[in-house]
Each structure stands twice: as C-alpha cells, then as structure tokens.
Amino acid sequence: MNIYNILALILLLIIIFLLRIKRHLTKAINEKFPDNLEPDWIVDTFQPWYFHLNKIIGLISVTLLGLILLGGYGFWYSFKIGNQQGYQPDQPIKFSHQQHAGLYKMDCRYCHSVAEKSKNASIPSPGTCMNCHRYVQATAKYNGSISPEIKKIYEATGWDPDSNKYLYAPKDLKWVRIHNLPDLAYFNHSQHVKVGKVQCQTCHGQIQTMKVVQQFSTLQMGWCIDCHRTSNVNVEGNKYYEEIHKRLKKGDKWTEEQNGGTECGKCHY
Ligand code: HEC
Numbered sequence: 001m002n003i004y005n006i007l008a009l010i011l012l013l014i015i016i017f018l019l020r021i022k023r024h025l026t027k028a029i030n031e032k033f034p035d036n037l038e039p040d041w042i043v044d045t046f047q048p049w050y051f052h053l054n055k056i057i058g059l060i061s062v063t064l065l066g067l068i069l070l071g072g073y074g075f076w077y078s079f080k081i082g083n084q085q086g087y088q089p090d091q092p093i094k095f096s097h098q099q100h101a102g103l104y105k106m107d108c109r110y111c112h113s114v115a116e117k118s119k120n121a122s123i124p125s126p127g128t129c130m131n132c133h134r135y136v137q138a139t140a141k142y143n144g145s146i147s148p149e150i151k152k153i154y155e156a157t158g159w160d161p162d163s164n165k166y167l168y169a170p171k172d173l174k175w176v177r178i179h180n181l182p183d184l185a186y187f188n189h190s191q192h193v194k195v196g197k198v199q200c201q202t203c204h205g206q207i208q209t210m211k212v213v214q215q216f217s218t219l220q221m222g223w224c225i226d227c228h229r230t231s232n233v234n235v236e237g238n239k240y241y242e243e244i245h246k247r248l249k250k251g252d253k254w255t256e257e258q259n260g261g262t263e264c265g266k267c268h269y
C-alpha cells in the first residue's frame, strides 16, 4: 500500500458517506412532504440486485470488488516502478563499450578494476581515459581536428592539447547511472566476481557488443534468489566449505541457497 492507494480508499469512503447522507436527507424530505415525492435514484438503479440481496452480503461484495481493483492497480504500479530492465540513457560522452571492450578487446577490469576488491564496480575517472586519449584523438575521422567527443575528456580533466599540459580547472563529468538497487538491498561485486567467479556478462549481458549500455537483468529480488537457488558455491580449495561438504554428504553440489543466500538478512540491512 502506498500513499496514493490509501488516499484513493479514503476518497472512496467519503463518496459513499456523502451519498448515504444525501439519501437520508431525501428520505426525510419525502416523509415531510409526501406530495412532491422525488424518485430515489440509488434505490431505483440498484433495487433489482443490491437491495434485494441481504444488505451485508451486498456491502461485502462491493467492498471486495473495490479492494481487488485497488490491489490490482497497486501491483501493476509497483511492477512498473521497480523494473528498469532495458534502461538505456544517453551519456554525456559517446563512449562505446563495443569499440573499447569489443573491437579493442580491453579487459573490463582495466576500467572497472575495483569490482574485484570492493562492493562497487565503479565508473573510471576521466584520468583513466587520458592514459590513451592524451595521444589518441581520432583526428583521421575529423579532417585533422580533434574528435569533439574526445575534447570532452580534455574538458573533464582540464587538459590543454596545444600545450600538452593540464592548464584548466576540470569540469564535472556526470555519467548517468544505469544499474541502481534501492537502498534497502545490499549487493557486493567482489563477493560475486572474485569469490563466486560469476562473469560480468551473466548479470550485465554482452556489454562488449553495446554501443550504449543498457540494463540487461531486472535486478529484482526474484532474479537474485533464482540464481542463488541454482548456482553452486565454489567449494574446491576452501577448507570451510569442504567441511560442510563432507558433513552433509548431499552429493557434490552446495548451492548458494544451502549456504544461506536466500536468508533475508544476507541482502537486507
Ligand atoms: C575504457 C574503459 C572501460 C572498459 C574497458 C569497460 N568499461 Fe564499462 N563503463 C565505462 C564507462 C566510462 C562507463 C559509464 C558510461 C556508460 O555507461 O557507457 C561504463 C559503464 C558500465 C556499466 C553500466 C554502469 C551503470 O551506470 O550502471 C556496466 C554494467 C559496465 N560498464 C560493464 C562493463 C563490462 C562488463 C566491461 C567488459 C566487457 C566493461 N564495462 C568495460 C568504461 C569502461
């Protein structure tokens, strides 16, 4: 239930309440002046089915119908909001993974090296780009002048290509964030990449073919849990797991679920 559903419910109750008051007032008027009897719209309309039923049953069915409609709306709403699969925003520099990671076969870790060591994979600073783009200017494509996209890297670092020096104040470079879990969930890259040996592509798709990155997975809770149900923890060469392994004698598989990877506290603070 979010605030809008609750508001809708309150408004609905107020409407029902006002209609009831109106009906009572009409009835009172009709009793006082029986000569100019006005037809009661509600009674006339609903007489055949509503008022002939037991009043309680009638009320319950109408309430249930309302709740089902509201619930359906809430479900649809949270589904739409929660799922960002396919999200593919434009970026401030036309950086292409297809070119760098695909064509030039650069390792993902050259730019996202911290994925091995920390929670975040993080986006490289423009300084990393400068390792090459201080010299690589794609001038052949622009009749001898520097690529306008590469100039943006220079602006972001304060580089002056004429004097080959960092002369200016760096301008903020704001990449648009694509993958984003809500704050209530905890996800750790090194746990998956280093310990679990899960490929970047398993979760992010064939990034090295994308000119513009797009979100490949739903990133929803069911997606995490499904993989934990089926993926095997790497037990070889790990004393702790080998012990459990022997004790349980459950064959030669030890899934992340058996390891506790579907317990709420593992992913929620
Ligand atoms: C030359 C540096 C470089 C290399 C190599 C590189 N990336 Fe990136 N990556 C970036 C930059 C810069 C961004 C932010 C701009 C964008 O989204 O394109 C990014 C964005 C991403 C994102 C989206 C981040 C978000 O906002 O959610 C993912 C996922 C990603 N890279 C995965 C990979 C994978 C997987 C590989 C290897 C196949 C790889 N990258 C190789 C520089 C690089």
Ligand code: HEC
Pocket: 093, 094, 095, 096, 099, 100, 104, 106, 111, 124, 125, 126, 128, 129, 130, 131, 132, 133, 136, 137, 138, 139, 140, 141, 147, 148, 149, 150, 153
């Ligand atoms: C290992 C070297 C290397 C690194 C690091 C690198 N690039 Fe490149 N990049 C290249 C090469 C090579 C080209 C092709 C240049 C050409 O077409 O002549 C290129 C091309 C580009 C182009 C296309 C230019 C155009 O107009 O055609 C952009 C934009 C670009 N890189 C942005 C980036 C950004 C942003 C980063 C840092 C996140 C980065 N590159 C890191 C080597 C690199």
Ligand code: HEC
Pocket: 108, 109, 112, 115, 116, 119, 120, 121, 122, 123, 179, 180, 181, 182, 187, 189, 192, 193, 198, 199, 200, 201, 202, 203, 204, 219
């Ligand atoms: C098990 C699934 C999984 C694997 C494997 C994985 N990622 Fe991610 N990645 C995610 C999720 C989930 C997020 C969103 C994290 C968040 O919002 O806290 C994310 C976010 C990112 C981001 C955005 C910035 C950040 O640090 O949150 C980049 C860049 C990225 N991943 C690159 C990579 C690279 C490169 C690899 C391989 C070395 C990789 N990922 C492996 C699931 C994965």
Ligand code: HEC
Pocket: 181, 185, 186, 187, 188, 191, 192, 195, 196, 198, 202, 203, 219, 220, 223, 224, 225, 227, 228, 231, 232, 233, 234, 256, 259, 260, 261, 266, 267
């Ligand atoms: C493609 C498969 C895959 C996906 C998707 C995936 N995980 Fe995992 N996860 C693993 C594996 C494999 C491990 C076990 C790593 C190891 O060997 O300890 C793991 C371990 C974990 C652990 C450590 C559990 C423990 O026992 O300490 C947490 C926490 C976790 N994952 C959170 C998440 C979250 C949150 C998501 C979704 C945003 C997610 N994972 C998505 C495969 C996955």
Ligand code: HEC
Pocket: 078, 082, 181, 182, 185, 186, 219, 220, 221, 222, 224, 225, 228, 261, 262, 263, 264, 265, 266, 267, 268
């Ligand atoms: C493997 C990781 C993982 C485990 C285990 C897990 N969750 Fe989640 N959960 C997530 C992620 C990621 C999200 C955020 C994405 C989403 O909303 O689906 C989430 C979202 C939620 C939400 C918010 C839903 C929403 O629509 O905002 C609730 C409530 C929740 N989890 C409860 C639980 C409970 C209760 C358990 C234990 C039975 C549990 N979770 C176990 C990963 C996990």
